[in-house]
Structures are given as C-alpha cells and as structure tokens.
Amino acid sequence: MSVIEISHLSFAYEKQIILEDINLVIEERDFLAIIGPNGGGKSTLLKLILGINTFKDGEISILSQKPSTNLGQVGYVPQNTNINVDFPIKVIEVVLMGHNGGKRPLWGYGKDEMMCAMGVLEQVGMSDKAHTKIGSLSGGQRQRVMIARALCANPQILILDEPTSSIDTSGQKEIYQLLKRLNRDITIIVVSHDISVILEYATRVAHINKRLSYHDISNKKHTFHTHDKKEHFCEVELLEMLGSDNCKECKDMDCQWSDIKWSSIK
Ligand SMILES: Nc1ncnc2c1ncn2[C@@H]1O[C@H](COP(=O)(O)OP(=O)(O)OP(=O)(O)O)[C@@H](O)[C@H]1O
Numbered sequence: 001m002s003v004i005e006i007s008h009l010s011f012a013y014e015k016q017i018i019l020e021d022i023n024l025v026i027e028e029r030d031f032l033a034i035i036g037p038n039g040g041g042k043s044t045l046l047k048l049i050l051g052i053n054t055f056k057d058g059e060i061s062i063l064s065q066k067p068s069t070n071l072g073q074v075g076y077v078p079q080n081t082n083i084n085v086d087f088p089i090k091v092i093e094v095v096l097m098g099h100n101g102g103k104r105p106l107w108g109y110g111k112d113e114m115m116c117a118m119g120v121l122e123q124v125g126m127s128d129k130a131h132t133k134i135g136s137l138s139g140g141q142r143q144r145v146m147i148a149r150a151l152c153a154n155p156q157i158l159i160l161d162e163p164t165s166s167i168d169t170s171g172q173k174e175i176y177q178l179l180k181r182l183n184r185d186i187t188i189i190v191v192s193h194d195i196s197v198i199l200e201y202a203t204r205v206a207h208i209n210k211r212l213s214y215h216d217i218s219n220k221k222h223t224f225h226t227h228d229k230k231e232h233f234c235e236v237e238l239l240e241m242l243g244s245d246n247c248k249e250c251k252d253m254d255c256q257w258s259d260i261k262w263s264s265i266k
C-alpha cells in the first residue's frame with residue numbers, strides 16, 4: 001500500500017523554480033533516503049508534503065487523502081530544530097509538546113499523555129533522561145528526544161530532515177539503528193548527506209536536484225563498493241556515478257552500479 005503519492009508536482013519561490021515535475025510513490029514501511037546537493041530542493045519537498053509550503057501545480061496525497069486530512073499521521077523532525085537549549089526545560093516536557101504542536105497547555109498534561117511520552121522516550125532509549133534538562137544532553141541524545149517528540153502522536157510516517165548533520169559518527173549510527181527499529185512499524189523518510197551510512201539502512205533512494213530520480217536498492221545495497229576499496233562513500237563520488245547509466249570508471253565487471261538504471265539526473 002502506498003502512503004504518500006506525489007504526481008507532477010512543481011514549485012517555485014517567487015519566480016525561481018525549485019522543483020519540477022516531481023513524481024514519487026512511497027510505499028508502506030519504505031525506508032526512503034532523499035539525497036542531493038545543497039539547495040537542490042529536498043527540504044522544500046518535505047515542506048510541501050507537510051503543508052508548510054503550498055503548491056499550485058501537481059498533486060500530493062497522504063494515505064489516499066489530501067495532505068491536510070492525514071497530517072496527524074506524519075511525524076516531522078525538521079532540519080534545524082529551533083529548540084533553545086538554554087531554556088530550562090526538561091526532556092519530558094519537550095516530548096510532551098509533540099501532543100499539541102509545541103504549545104504548553106495551561107491546564108497541564110494528563111496521565112495518558114505522560115505515559116505516552118514516557119513510552120516514546122523508552123522507544124528511543126532516553127527514558128532515564130526524562131527529567132534531565134534538554135540543554136545538558138549531547139547532540140545525538142537531543143536528536144533522539146526530537147524523534148521521541150515526533151513519535152508522540154503515534155504517526156504512521158516519520159519524516160526527518162538531516163537528523164544527524166551535527167552528530168559524531170557513533171551518534172549517527174545510533175540514530176540510524178533507531179530508525180531501522182522504528183521502520184518495522186512505520187515508514188521512514190530521511191534527508192541525508194551521510195551517503196555511506198544511509199545506503200546501509202535505506203531501501204530506496206531518491207536524488208533531488210530540482211528534478212527527482214529514484215531507485216529501489218533493497219536487493220543491491222550489500223553489493224555497493226568503492227573503487228579504491230575505501231570504506232567511505234563520498235557524495236560527490238556517488239553523484240558522479242549516478243550521473244551515468246554505467247559505471248565507466250570501474251573496470252570491475254561485477255560492479256553492481258552498472259545494473260542500476262538511474263533515470264537521468266539533470
Ligand atoms: N523561504 C524561501 N524563500 C525563497 N527561497 C527559498 C526559501 N527556502 C528555500 N529557498 C531556496 O530554495 C532552494 C531549495 O532550498 P531547500 O532548502 O529546499 O534545499 P535543500 O536541498 O534542502 O538544501 P540543503 O541540503 O542545503 O538543506 C534554495 O535555492 C533556497 O535558497
């Protein structure tokens with residue numbers, strides 16, 4: 001079953017065209033990685049799905065309905081979470097904000113909401129920090145709290161915009177392992193520049209640079225290799241490879257890149 005369908009979507013800020021004729025079908029329990037250069041339109045696409053930006057050309061449906069009907073089914077962790085870490089607020093309070101769009105209710109939170117917040121903190125491995133000030137957590141821990149906040153409304157789809165951009169390698173891995181666990185039950189869409197990491201976890205990859213191309217890599221990801229046997233994939237290398245149907249650089253006849261027919265990335 002598809003959870004998000006986008007067809008012939010185009011979008012411009014003022015007169016600058018940012019996205020052109022985007023077509024994408026995201027299936028239930030996909031782990032979709034969205035990659036592409038800075039300014040390519042990745043965050044803009046997410047904001048269109050989430051109804052933060054409005055569009056005139058094309059269509060988006062979430063769970064077969066217009067986006068506004070089913071936005072409650074979508075959890076979102078934005079690119080730069082604008083939480084003021086100097087503000088003396090506890091982890092549990094940050095998570096509880098997920099219930100009501102960031103506003104603290106005057107009447108306080110009920111028992112059910114507290115139990116739910118503790119449950120999602122447990123899920124992300126942060127329940128022992130529930131009463132710690134958010135400002136005293138590491139970047140990786142804070143990001144797990146932001147994921148817990150997005151999970152508070154029990155969404156079917158979780159969208160994350162560069163969740164590991166300022167986190168060290170081990171913190172990144174923990175976040176992706178967490179997303180992999182969550183992916184047993186929910187669909188994950190993650191914008192990332194961590195190509196080498198994301199290829200381990202994603203089942204599909206979409207590349208966005210004004211236009212979109214995507215591919216199912218679920219059967220191929222174990223066969224990716226780097227040409228000079230380095231462990232790390234650099235985005236530039238990857239994008240160079242994606243730019244051609246065949247992996248011209250590589251003389252290795254078993255190179256799996258040559259099996260991947262990416263539609264043109266222009
Ligand atoms: N509110 C806005 N008003 C006008 N132009 C904008 C606005 N937000 C983004 N843009 C422009 O739209 C283009 C795409 O931006 P977007 O944030 O979607 O890129 P991105 O792929 O997410 O990049 P990054 O990898 O740097 O996060 C950029 O040229 C950016 O300058």
Ligand SMILES: [Mg+2]
Nearest residue numbers: 042043079161
């Ligand atoms: Mg962005």
